[in-house]
Amino acid sequence: MIPSSDISISEEEFQRLAKIMFPEADQDTLARLYVMVSDLRELSRAVSEIAQRDDELSITAIRM
């Protein structure tokens, strides 16, 4: 099971999960994927935080 984005995943844990899900992926692909997934989970963490509180939404652009 994939932990929600408020729980951080180390690169080692990521590699273990990724190898289960994509056994044919080579190391280069997994290394690139880790960078992208780290970004996406950071984005997701921010989204989840905002979704769970009643704060006003932003009126400015956010470069995340």
Place this chain on the structure above:
Amino acid sequence: MNTDLHYASIDTLHDLYRHRKISVLEVVQHFIDRIKTYNEQLNAVITIVEDDSIARAVEADSALRTGAVDDKPLLGIPITVKDSIPTKGIRTTQNSRTKGDWIPETEPLPIKHLREAGAIIIAKANCNEYFGIPSTDDRFLPPRTPFNPNYVAIGSSSGSGVAMAAGLGVASIGTDSAGSVRLPAAQAGVFGLKATNGFYEEGVSARHSTFSVIGPLTRTTRDAALITSIMANQQPLSVSDEGVSGLKIGVPWQYINTSPVEDEVKAAFEQLLALLDDAGAILIDIDIPGLAEARMATFVAMYTEHHAAHAASLRQHLDNYGQSARLYAMQGAFISAADYLHAMELGRRVRLSVDKTLEVVDTIAMPTSPFVTAEAARKPSEHRAGMNTVFTVAFNMTGHPAMTVPAGVSALGIPIGVQFASRHFEEQLLLRVSHFVEHATPWKDLHPTL
């Protein structure tokens, strides 16, 4: 052959057909020849549909001779269709090795309706493979903008944009999950409409995301109205020529000014606003809470849905995906169900926010793309992925209709677009604004030198 034919609208072609100035066969052959001439340098299309197009053109000429044209509002109109959209009997690759030379046995209802109305699919337009970034390992190399071939075309309906810019068909059909009709249409100097989510009876396929809406890239506002209506199998949307006087146009300046928008894009936007102001529109500085959050939430949800659509395929033939498409499809595997639901909940809140704004103004205006080129959008050191959709993607999440209109040209010679959004199912208001801009500015007549 009259060079104006390259950029003819539906009305123009039908007028020529009615007066027997040219046959459908001549027009179809003209566009196919033109595609063959320029496709090597532009990569605009993946598959040319020559034999079937010629056969349908002959049938259309026969119908014109006998007058059997009443239920065919697109009779003899040559179009291109993005290759991510399945087309019955026509090879559909989605620019992916995973599809091989798939020839679908069915097609989505919007495409079926277009063909029943007499449209002739002359080619399948190139596109980004499954949301990926164009790269040299793509099955078919990325299209280049004919306005400046040093630059790749903005996607993901990139081939559709190039086909329109280069005069390789009368209209093109794309799909828009984050701006993928509006952004290439803007760069091509044409009109592009994303209708309200749910406007059409059916999406492109069950595997496409919640946010994806099929949509036309066209030479005129009337063409956009006609094609959109036909794809939705409903009465034609009317195009009002009453102008923009009294129309309340909201401009979220604070959001625009904090976005990484290029100076010449902003200048073209301001110039169009001045024109609308002179014509009697009421410009109102507004804040729309949540546009930034909508972009973030959409990408979280969209990548999750994207992975769900590709999970089995990734396990079966990972190596058949291009490097970029593979990574884009894999990353959503690491988003939890809770994360996805939070993203969708945030999107619901933003929709309410946009609805509230549209109680005060009739339409919202923003630049279509913050950047003139696809290359400028890919500077990870300056901004994160998806910033090129900073003005478009929110309306995919909230479902509001949005339309891009030609609004200027950059120093690189590449067109610039401006986008308007309106209340759900108020496409006709967008068409009214678009019609005004079309006739008040010269930009739709800007064409590349090939």
